Amino acid sequence: MENEIHSTLVDQNSRSPPPDSQRPKGGWRSIKYILGNETFEKLASMSLIANMTVYLRTKYNMDGILLVNVVSIWGGSSSLTAIPGALLSDTYLGRFRTLLYGSIASFLGMGIMTLTASIPELRPPDCTGAQCPQPEGWQLSILYAGLALLAIGSGGIRPCNIAFGADQFDTTTPKGKSQLESFFNWWYFSFTVALVVALTAVVYIQTNVSWILGFAIPTGCFFLSIFVFLIGYHTYIIKNPQGSVFVDMAKVITASCRKRKVNLGQASGNSLYDPPLTQSETESKTTKLPHTNRFRCLDKAAVIVDSSELDDDGKAKNGWRLCSLLQVEQLKLLVAMFPVWITGIFCFLAMDQQNTIGILQAIQTNKRFGSFNVPPGWMGLISMLTLSTWIFFYERVFVPLSQKMTGKKIRLTMRQRITIGILMAILSLLVAGFVERKRRLSALQHGSFESPISILVLVPQFSFSGLTEGFAAVAVMEFLTTQLPESMRTVSGAVFFLSLSISSYINSALVNIIHGLTKKYAKAPWLGGTDLNKDTLDYFYFTIAALEVVNLLYFNFFACRFVSSNAIGKKESQSEEK
Numbered sequence: 001m002e003n004e005i006h007s008t009l010v011d012q013n014s015r016s017p018p019p020d021s022q023r024p025k026g027g028w029r030s031i032k033y034i035l036g037n038e039t040f041e042k043l044a045s046m047s048l049i050a051n052m053t054v055y056l057r058t059k060y061n062m063d064g065i066l067l068v069n070v071v072s073i074w075g076g077s078s079s080l081t082a083i084p085g086a087l088l089s090d091t092y093l094g095r096f097r098t099l100l101y102g103s104i105a106s107f108l109g110m111g112i113m114t115l116t117a118s119i120p121e122l123r124p125p126d127c128t129g130a131q132c133p134q135p136e137g138w139q140l141s142i143l144y145a146g147l148a149l150l151a152i153g154s155g156g157i158r159p160c161n162i163a164f165g166a167d168q169f170d171t172t173t174p175k176g177k178s179q180l181e182s183f184f185n186w187w188y189f190s191f192t193v194a195l196v197v198a199l200t201a202v203v204y205i206q207t208n209v210s211w212i213l214g215f216a217i218p219t220g221c222f223f224l225s226i227f228v229f230l231i232g233y234h235t236y237i238i239k240n241p242q243g244s245v246f247v248d249m250a251k252v253i254t255a256s257c258r259k260r261k262v263n264l265g266q267a268s269g270n271s272l273y274d275p276p277l278t279q280s281e282t283e284s285k286t287t288k289l290p291h292t293n294r295f296r297c298l299d300k301a302a303v304i305v306d307s308s309e310l311d312d313d314g315k316a317k318n319g320w321r322l323c324s325l326l327q328v329e330q331l332k333l334l335v336a337m338f339p340v341w342i343t344g345i346f347c348f349l350a351m352d353q354q355n356t357i358g359i360l361q362a363i364q365t366n367k368r369f370g371s372f373n374v375p376p377g378w379m380g381l382i383s384m385l386t387l388s389t390w391i392f393f394y395e396r397v398f399v400p401l402s403q404k405m406t407g408k409k410i411r412l413t414m415r416q417r418i419t420i421g422i423l424m425a426i427l428s429l430l431v432a433g434f435v436e437r438k439r440r441l442s443a444l445q446h447g448s449f450e451s452p453i454s455i456l457v458l459v460p461q462f463s464f465s466g467l468t469e470g471f472a473a474v475a476v477m478e479f480l481t482t483q484l485p486e487s488m489r490t491v492s493g494a495v496f497f498l499s500l501s502i503s504s505y506i507n508s509a510l511v512n513i514i515h516g517l518t519k520k521y522a523k524a525p526w527l528g529g530t531d532l533n534k535d536t537l538d539y540f541y542f543t544i545a546a547l548e549v550v551n552l553l554y555f556n557f558f559a560c561r562f563v564s565s566n567a568i569g570k571k572e573s574q575s576e577e578k
Helices: 002-014 028-059 064-080 082-093 095-118 137-157 161-166 174-209 211-235 245-258 279-283 296-302 325-336 338-363 376-406 414-446 455-482 486-521 537-557 568-577
Strands: none
Touching: 028 064, 028 095, 028 137, 028 161, 028 174, 028 211, 028 338, 028 376, 064 082, 064 137, 064 338, 064 486, 082 095, 082 137, 082 245, 082 486, 095 137, 095 161, 095 211, 161 174, 174 211, 174 376, 245 296, 245 325, 245 486, 296 325, 325 338, 325 486, 338 376, 338 414, 338 455, 338 486, 338 537, 376 455, 414 455, 414 537, 455 486, 486 537
16 A cells, blocks of 8 residues: 555656756747737837937927938838848748847947937037027937937847747647737737837826936836846747748749740740649648739749759759749739738828827927926827727727627728728828918917917827728738738738838928928928928928828729739638638
């Protein structure tokens, strides 16, 4: 009997939890570190983005043109660097190292921004009037160095943070798929918490307490994000780079140009290079795509001109001269999204106005409520709250109510949402123009830099901007995601960030062109000085609204034809459910 008890105790001891170093990697023990890194990183970056316009106006005395250029180009570059970041991650560095290097670059950039706030000599003298000294070239160089490091860091973080978290789960099992869905929910929860804290507490500290403390907080957050990320190193599943779809697309374009003289009419179906999927393609959930007749010029990249292009195993010797049919069709999918993608760029252009010029308006309004001063950067909260309210109403009220009344769920189509979003963008710009006219006249009548009109008068234009995002931006993101197979989701994210980047660059170009023309031919420039009361900003808003009208006509008469309900992403998910 004693021997049986002893053997039982020994057996129980043998089943005790293994040491931490022997526990399997990945899963939730890794996610807690990844979410911690993400929360601190987003808290730091969003608190800077939300108040950058105010900082450059109040501490660098930047006029409207320079300020819009700096903010737009920095924002555009932060989105554009996501593409080389994704390329480096997929082909060379891997997601872990790309995330780490990106976080370090962001920490260094934020450190430089904190120095500009701490050392008065790095900025022009403080000024509260309309005629203020402009920053010296060397002062701008230090500022640009900090912003450049932040943009580089963003390029390493944006394309990899969600993807690295997804790597920690085995999505080939039902349990892994369920855990992945839960991870997305927790990721968005942490993102929302960080956003709310950044747009309220940190922005308030920056504006009303101290810019030094307000920048030191995000700098510390970046340091904590790196520290937490490295603590979890021993728990991560770190996958090796698998190659990039972007490289495959470059190969297709190069090969089709090389074979531009090939006559497709003489090429039979058997002359197209269509090898079976490789093991790595199967593991990454790549699926075969049917051959289509659209953009046939790209088919030339897959035409086997002669047998010398293949080795003894029937594989292409030179991937830059002969591409597979799968690579060709993947590029065709991307090209087919181009018309709707252009519509999205101009929707983002309308939203950009509130993030820059709308904040400049807020600076020159009455921000006082008793003894409390409303930070101008808080106006971004209006757009976020409007967006959240609409999504909650749509998902929890509109859709369930329609199901109760009709017996089936009625959802707005993608075309309807994009159309409504463009209309909201037009309303946002028109309202902003009329409000600015009233604000400027009031300020001139009272002979003051700040208009006596309350900052609350700007709420409608920021609300319409939030609805533009809730309708059009979300629909465009869904379009980019569902039109591509799961194996190309990285491309979807990169294309979305590219659209944000291009819209920022277009905004900068429009501001410079309109300023140059109106300064030369109009009675007063529409924008560009350090005092909006001397500009006619309402005309600028009306011009952008006119562009949005053109965008509305372009989408409804042409681009909407490319909004297909037969989305590849949806087909894949439906087939998996079956």
